[in-house]
Amino acid sequence: MKNWDIVIGLEIHVELSTKTKIFCGCSTAFGAPSNTNCCPGCTAMPGTLPVFNEKVLEYAVKAGLGLGCEIQRYNQFDRKNYFYPDLPTAYQNSQFFFPICKNGRVDITLPSGEAHSVRIHQIHMEADAGKLIHSPAGDCTYLDDNRGSMPLIEIVSHPDMSSAEEVLAYLAHVKSTLEYLDVSDCQMQEGSLRVDVNLSVKPAGSTTLGTRTEMKNLNSFRAIQRAIAFESERHIDALESGGELVQETRRWDDNKGESFAMRSKENAQDYRYFPDPDIPPILVSEEFIQRCRDSQPEFQAEKAARFVADFGLNPKDAATITADRKIAALFEETAALAQSPKEVSTWLLGDMMYHMGDRGLESSALTINPAAFAAFANAITGGEINRTAGKQVFEYVFDGGDDVPAYIKAHGLGQINDDGAIKAAVDKVLASNEKAVEEYRAGKEKSFGFLVGQVMRELQGKGNPGQINAVLKQSLEA
């Protein structure tokens, strides 16, 4: 029986994928040379003024609706005042007094199949800061203002999670929802989705929350999982050994696998929030909210259910495929053209995922042509190629190839379905593998598989596996 309850809440910072920044016309494109996506406005030159990008409001409202929030009609931006070199104005524009969304709730399904709910306290809009890059020699720090004034939303959950499993399921749900809404590309590596974990530990069953720490710099699901394990253990150790926990912000070091104190609450800054007098209040109309609601896409859960119903997928595969909006779209387009949607899902979940992982590709980088993918799947279903040759053909499709029949022909990958050719190969293999044949006849089933492999090798991997099995069995028992 466990003695401690872990209590976790998340703050998720999401960079919105609007074309321009939140208060100026600069591009938000990722990867531009340093300090090229900035202007007098987002570098806070004297006399410049912020002009709010209405697209940010639209994206924030869509995100709020997607996460079950109430949309607030009156909005303003407030200044959060503090000095830091990555903050040119020396105040961050955020929504302190009147956040755009409140009281959300998402219902998630844990890997165990169990249902769980996480309440969302609020979502607010804000401007990102620039990026400091410390020189490896440690002698200077560079500043890149490209990220400064990028639009962000911060999604603040209630402390409704008690394990890494719940956190990851919640995070996956939020990420998928935002991706389906196309309001963010949610790339954790590029920093467009950043997670702060607030964690505390209390005696099992207690209603009083323990001392909370906040962990920053969590760049992947894996880092989050490890950080929660480390931090909850650190809390429990401290509590069990009578040590003291301080409320503080900690930085997760993924290389060391440890968290380190950044600043404690005693050193907390007084941000002197006040309404930004340069930005007029933003009133959100009921019509605007309705338009955002009407434009909502089919989200993951609905889509997965439909894939089960329409394409006969099992729920687990449907969940995996729909976890990524772009992969779901690829599946759906391909399956519509294929004789067997199941064949499509098999290759998509198998070889496609393998190649993506192997090459480190995100779904956004996929160049697969759905028509070619379908032609490939149909070639498998129709017995034109077998699975072994299929691996080579699939890689061609994965790389963007679009003429599957021509590729099969050019590379001689067509399946050998001719009984005579297969019989000849079987005879040859039996003649040169007497030991294996004897073993099989003595009852060693494994030897059968070995012989199948030899026949397939004889046929250069192109033999029809069903026929090989049948002919081999017949010959052995003759």
Added chain:
Amino acid sequence: MQITNLTALEVGAEIRAGKRSVREAVLAALDAIGATDGQINAFITVQNREALLARADEVQAQINSGILASPLAGVPIGIKDNICTKGLRTTAASKMLANFVPPYSATVVERLEQAGMIVIGKLNLDEFAMGTTSESSFFGPVKNPWDLSRVPGGSSGGSAAAVAAGEVYATLGTDTGGSIRLPASYCGVVGFKPTYGAVSRYGAIACASSMDQVGPLTKDVADAAAMMDVLKGKDSRDALSLDLPDTSYLTALSGDIRGKRIALLNESFGASVDADVQARMRAAAETFRGLGAEVTEIDFPLFDYVMPTYAVLANAEASSNLARYDGMRYGHRAEGARNIEEVYRLSRGEGFGPGVVRRILLGTYVLSAGQYDSYYKKALQVKALIAQQLDAIFAEYDAILCPCASATAPQIGETLDPQKRFLADVFLAAANLAGLPALAFPAGFDAAGMPIGAQIIGRRLTDAEVLNFGFAFQSVTDCHKRTPGEGAGV
């Protein structure tokens, strides 16, 4: 007649008629600056002579070919040095920005240049527009052209002094709590603070964003209206700028104010108001009556709350607006800092003068945890009450009449008590709190021959009407035509 004694519209008309060249107008301004500015110190930066003459020729060609239709085309002007001018140093009269050259121009500068006006240079002011005397400039104090031992008022002291001294025909100032109107009053020129939002703030270095407005200082009201025709209107770069009808304020000047109701504030005759000022206010009221307006004396019960409210809000906003001057990207950066904290502390400590530091400290205090509710939030509530009370007055009256200041310009160094200096704006800041248009115009002189300014405050968006009150006044008076040369000045 010296060309510099003409008004901006008169010079513009002569240029269009071919009686004067733009070059002559520019050279006359440069000569006047050369002759007088060593004494009054109105300019921080004067444009390069060759560049100005090239610009003059360019504008002349455009006038000749009929491209430029503005009645102010070719007129030399000056810009307060807290308004950004592309490629021309913009200092806010602070060590902090002593070498700052903006890569952009303020919208108001772009508009004046598009109309063919010629920016001769940048005008001195109180550091970051914080002050009422123009003594706090890093570039030395401005002197009053009427009496060099006196201040010109602030913060737009250079803007008022340059017009009064005939160095340029018109200038731009900024007004957060009276910074256009106080120096206009002390220097005997016209100063207009438009309705909040009527003129873009883009490129004007922020003091207190919710009250800052750019406006003209000119020799007479017609010039101010002509300047406003160029300046006013929506700017996509200032979210608080207003879409205004495209009607000309200049054309709207009829001088007819018959039947208009004017509320004369009883506070104009308070114990702290000089007898000469009181006398000129009574005379002004008579003048308006003579023009067919009805003048009624009324109380403004919240008068005493104007300055405390203004102080809290202005300092709070300024403390945040001035935080960007941190020595990181531009502006003064201290030598010898050993860490980030020291870069901030030393750069800001060295870059800002004591008046600016005091306001930043006060503003930081009123926004801090535990003080916000009792100061900033309370001030916002009182501001709303003041605006309501003014609305109630405007439900019955078309305009409010009061002096700009309790007295004429003080001696340089006389008002060293910051609190006393601050209270110079007591008649002026209400218009900023409520975002109302307000006009300062010459209403006579005191016994020492120093100018006294009267003020007309109007309803929001009645800028043209406010200007018309002043225009009517000037159509029957001539104190605005007197220049320092005829009086005690240079």
